[in-house]
Amino acid sequence: MSATLLALRGVETCYGNIIALRGVDIDVNEGEIVALIGANGAGKSTLMMTISGDPRARRGSITFAGRDITKTPTHEIARLGIAQSPEGRRIFARMSVLENLQMGAAVCGSGHFVEDVERMFAIFPRLKERAQQRGGTLSGGEQQMLAIARALMSRPRLLMLDEPSLGLAPLIVKLIFDVIADLNKTQGLTVFLVEQNAHHALRLAHRAYVLVNGAVAMQGAGRELLERPEIRAAYLEGGQ
Amino acid sequence: MDLRQETGGGLWEALRDAGAAALVTAGLSFPILALRTVENLDNKLELEQRWPLMFGAAMLVFFGRLAARVPGAGVAARWIVFVCAAFAAIYLVIDAWGMDADFPAPELVALAVALAAMVGLWLTAPFAATSALARKQQGARAFLGARSRHMEFAGVFALFAFPLLALWLLGPQGSLKWINNYGVQILIYVMLGWGLNIVVGLAGLLDLGYVAFYAVGAYTYALLSTVFGLSFWICLPLAGLFAAFWGVLLGIPVLRLRGDYLAIVTLGFGEIIRVVLINWTDLTNGYAGISSIPRITFFGIPFIDDDETGFAARFGLEFSPIHRTIFLFYLILCLALLTNAATLRLRRLPIGRAWEALREDEIACRSLGVDTVSTKLTAFALGAMFAGFAGAFFAVRQNFVSPESFTFGESATILAIVVLGGMGSQLGVAAAAVALIGGMEILRELDILKQVFGESFDPAQYRMLVFGLAMVVMMIWKPRGVVSSRAPSIYLRSRAAISGEHVGEGRG
Ligand SMILES: Nc1ncnc2c1ncn2[C@@H]1O[C@H](COP(=O)(O)OP(=O)(O)OP(=O)(O)O)[C@@H](O)[C@H]1O
Ligand SMILES: [Mg+2]
Numbered sequence: 001m002s003a004t005l006l007a008l009r010g011v012e013t014c015y016g017n018i019i020a021l022r023g024v025d026i027d028v029n030e031g032e033i034v035a036l037i038g039a040n041g042a043g044k045s046t047l048m049m050t051i052s053g054d055p056r057a058r059r060g061s062i063t064f065a066g067r068d069i070t071k072t073p074t075h076e077i078a079r080l081g082i083a084q085s086p087e088g089r090r091i092f093a094r095m096s097v098l099e100n101l102q103m104g105a106a107v108c109g110s111g112h113f114v115e116d117v118e119r120m121f122a123i124f125p126r127l128k129e130r131a132q133q134r135g136g137t138l139s140g141g142e143q144q145m146l147a148i149a150r151a152l153m154s155r156p157r158l159l160m161l162d163e164p165s166l167g168l169a170p171l172i173v174k175l176i177f178d179v180i181a182d183l184n185k186t187q188g189l190t191v192f193l194v195e196q197n198a199h200h201a202l203r204l205a206h207r208a209y210v211l212v213n214g215a216v217a218m219q220g221a222g223r224e225l226l227e228r229p230e231i232r233a234a235y236l237e238g239g240q
Numbered sequence: 241m242d243l244r245q246e247t248g249g250g251l252w253e254a255l256r257d258a259g260a261a262a263l264v265t266a267g268l269s270f271p272i273l274a275l276r277t278v279e280n281l282d283n284k285l286e287l288e289q290r291w292p293l294m295f296g297a298a299m300l301v302f303f304g305r306l307a308a309r310v311p312g313a314g315v316a317a318r319w320i321v322f323v324c325a326a327f328a329a330i331y332l333v334i335d336a337w338g339m340d341a342d343f344p345a346p347e348l349v350a351l352a353v354a355l356a357a358m359v360g361l362w363l364t365a366p367f368a369a370t371s372a373l374a375r376k377q378q379g380a381r382a383f384l385g386a387r388s389r390h391m392e393f394a395g396v397f398a399l400f401a402f403p404l405l406a407l408w409l410l411g412p413q414g415s416l417k418w419i420n421n422y423g424v425q426i427l428i429y430v431m432l433g434w435g436l437n438i439v440v441g442l443a444g445l446l447d448l449g450y451v452a453f454y455a456v457g458a459y460t461y462a463l464l465s466t467v468f469g470l471s472f473w474i475c476l477p478l479a480g481l482f483a484a485f486w487g488v489l490l491g492i493p494v495l496r497l498r499g500d501y502l503a504i505v506t507l508g509f510g511e512i513i514r515v516v517l518i519n520w521t522d523l524t525n526g527y528a529g530i531s532s533i534p535r536i537t538f539f540g541i542p543f544i545d546d547d548e549t550g551f552a553a554r555f556g557l558e559f560s561p562i563h564r565t566i567f568l569f570y571l572i573l574c575l576a577l578l579t580n581a582a583t584l585r586l587r588r589l590p591i592g593r594a595w596e597a598l599r600e601d602e603i604a605c606r607s608l609g610v611d612t613v614s615t616k617l618t619a620f621a622l623g624a625m626f627a628g629f630a631g632a633f634f635a636v637r638q639n640f641v642s643p644e645s646f647t648f649g650e651s652a653t654i655l656a657i658v659v660l661g662g663m664g665s666q667l668g669v670a671a672a673a674v675a676l677i678g679g680m681e682i683l684r685e686l687d688i689l690k691q692v693f694g695e696s697f698d699p700a701q702y703r704m705l706v707f708g709l710a711m712v713v714m715m716i717w718k719p720r721g722v723v724s725s726r727a728p729s730i731y732l733r734s735r736a737a738i739s740g741e742h743v744g745e746g747r748g
Contacts, residue, residue, distance in 0.1 A: 074606045086607055094600055095728070102730060103597045151608075
C-alpha cells in the first residue's frame with residue numbers, strides 16, 4: 001500500500017456564517033486518481049480551494065506529504081508541489097499560451113522550462129499550434145488543455161483538477177481523461193479530480209468520494225460506486 | 241500566387257488611395273500649414289498665406305502612399321520613388337518661399353530628406369513584408385523585428401538631436417519654448433506615465449493618488465537641498481527611495497482591495513499627502529511652498545554667467561540660459577529612458593510576468609504559487625520610485641515647490657495618459673503624453689481661435705473641455721487605447737506580435 005500524500009481530517013470551511021464544509025475526511029494516496037463527485041453547491045470547489053489555502057479551513061487539519069499545511073500561506077502550498085487547475089480554468093486572458101505556461105513554471109524556476117514546454121506540447125499538440133495566441137482567444141477545450149498544462153508545468157506531486165470536462169465536447173473530454181490516465185500510469189502522478197461528469201470520473205478513478213451538503217456521504221472504489229443504485233439515481237440518470 | 245492580390249489591387253487602386261490620402265492631408269494641413277496669423281507693423285493680425293507648404297505636404301503624402309501601395313515593386317524601388325518625391329516636394333516649398341536669407345535651406349533640405357526617408361521606410365516596410373510573407377513567413381517576421389529596432393534607434397537618436405537642432409534652427413531665444421514647454425514638459429509626463437503604467441497598466445492596480453509620490457520626490461529634494469545643502473545627484477536616488485518607501489506604506493493597507501475600492505483609497509492617500517504638505521507649515525512652509533531650491537548644475541559646474549566657474553566659460557561657450565534648459569532636457573530624457581528600460585526589462589523577468597498575471601487573475605496567480613503580497617508591493621514601490629525621481633527633477637527644474645502642483649488634477653492627467661496609451665503599452669503611453677501635454681501647449685498658443693471667437697477668448701481655459709472631448713472620442717474610436725496590442729515577452733522561435741493572422745488554422 002502506498003503512502004498517504006494528502007490527508008484531510010475534519011475540515012470545516014465557512015464563508016461568513018455559511019458553512020460550506022462540515023468536517024470532511026479525505027485521503028489521497030501516492031500514485032492514485034481520486035475523484036470527488038457531488039451536486040451543485042455541495043462544496044467540491046470549496047474543498048479544492050481550502051486545500052490550496054484560500055479560503056482557510058476553520059477547523060480540522062490538512063496534511064500534505066507528512067507536513068501540516070492547514071496554516072501555510074497559499075503561495076507556499078503551491079511550492080510544496082500541489083498544482084491546481086481551478087474551476088473556470090482561470091487562464092490569463094491577455095497573455096500568450098507560452099506566457100501562461102511560464103506562469104505555471106514560476107514556482108520551480110526556469111531551469112527546465114524549455115524541456116517542460118516541449119513535454120506539454122507533446123501531450124497537447126494543439127497548444128503548440130497556438131503557442132503565440134492570447135489565452136483569452138482560445139476555445140473552451142483549448143483553455144482547459146492550457147489550464148492542465150499550466151498546472152503540470154510546476155512538476156507537481158499532486159494535480160488537482162476542478163471540473164476539467166465542463167462545457168467540452170465528448171471527444172475533447174475523452175482526450176483530457178485519456179491524458180490524465182496516461183500521466184498517472186506512466187509518471188505515477190497523483191490526481192485529485194472534481195467532476196460533474198460522474199460516469200467518466202468514476203470509471204477513471206481508483207477511489208472516489210461523494211460529497212453531499214459539505215460532508216462525505218459515500219466513498220469507495222470508483223467502479224464499485226458506479227454500480228450502486230443510489231449513485232446511479234442521483235448522478236447518472238439521464239447520463240450514459 | 242499573384243502579388244497584386246495581396247497588396248490590395250492594381251495600380252489604379254493605389255493611385256486612388258494615394259489621392260485620397262493626399263486630399264486628407266491637404267484638408268488637415270489647410271488650417272495648420274496654409275494659413276498663419278502674423279502681427280503687422282500696426283500690431284494688427286494679418287493672415288499670411290502659405291499654400292506651397294500645404295501642397296508640399298500633400299505631395300509628400302501622395303508619393304509616399306503611392307510608393308507604399310504600388311503593387312509588385314521591391315523595397316528599393318519604393319524607396320527611390322519616395323525619396324525623389326520628398327526632394328521634389330521640399331524644393332517646391334523652398335522655391336516658392338523665395339529662399340529667405342536667414343532660411344537655412346540646404347541644411348533643412350538634408351534634414352527633411354532624411355526624415356522623409358525614415359518615414360518612407362517605415363511606411364513601406366510592412367508592405368514589403370507582406371509580399372515577403374507570401375514567400376517566406378520567417379523572413380518577414382525577422383524583417384518586421386528589424387524594422388521596429390530600426391525605429392527605436394531612430395526615435396532615440398531624434399530625441400537626443402532635438403534640442404541641438406532646435407537651437408541651431410531657431411537660436412537661443414526661439415528654441416527655449418520648444419525645448420522647455422514642449423520637450424521637458426512632455427518628457428516629465430512621459431516618465432510619469434511610464435511609472436504609473438507599472439502600477440496600472442501592468443499590475444492592474446488602479447491608483448488615483450499617484451501624484452503623491454511625485455510630491456514626495458519633489459519635497460525630498462526641496463528639503464534636503466535647502467536644509468542640508470545636499471546636491472541634486474545625492475538627492476535623486478534618495479527621492480526615489482523615499483517615494484518607494486511611501487509606495488510600500490500605501491501598498492500594505494490596500495493589499496486586499498481591488499478596482500473601485502482601491503481607486504478610492506489611493507485617491508484619499510493622494511489628498512492626505514497634499515493636506516499634510518499644506519498644514520505641516522514648520523517643515524513644508526504650507527501654501528507658500530519652498531522657494532530658492534538650488535538649481536541644477538552640470539555635475540557640479542553651475543550654469544551661471546561667470547567668467548571663471550560657469551559652465552559656458554569652462555566649455556568656451558557664450559553664456560546663455562538655454563544651456564541649463566538643454567541639460568535639463570537631457571536629464572529628464574535619460575530618466576524617462578531609464579524608466580522605460582527598467583519596465584521593458586522587468587516585463588521579461590518573473591516579477592513582471594507576475595504583475596501581468598495578477599492583473600488578469602489573482603486567484604489563479606495564488607494557486608500557481610505567486611506571492612501576491614510581495615508582487616503588489618513591488619509594483620507600488622517601483623511605480624512610486626519613478627514618480628519620486630520625476631518629482632526631484634520637477635523641484636530642480638522649477639526651483640520652487642508648493643502643494644498647488646500636486647493636486648488630483650495631476651493624478652488624473654497621468655492616469656488619462658496611461659489609459660489613452662493603451663494600458664501597458666510603452667509606446668502608446670509616450671504617444672498619449674505627447675498628444676495630451678503637447679496638445680495643451682498648442683492650445684495655449686492657438687491665436688487663430690481668437691479670430692474666430694473674439695479677442696477675449698482664452699483658448700487655455702477651454703483645454704479641459706477639449707481634453708474631455710478627445711477622451712470621449714478616443715474611447716469610442718479606440719476603447720483600448722492608442723496601442724492596444726501587447727507584445728508577449730516570450731516567443732517560440734522569432735519575434736511576432738500576438739494576433740490571429742500569425743497563427744495557422746487549427747486542425748482536428
Ligand atoms: N465566496 C463565497 N461566498 C459565500 N458563499 C460561497 C462562496 N463560494 C461558495 N459559496 C457557497 O458555498 C457552497 C459550496 O460552493 P462550491 O463552489 O464549493 O460548490 P461546488 O460543489 O463546487 O458546486 P458546482 O458543482 O456547482 O461547482 C455553495 O452553497 C456556495 O453558494
Ligand atoms: Mg464547483
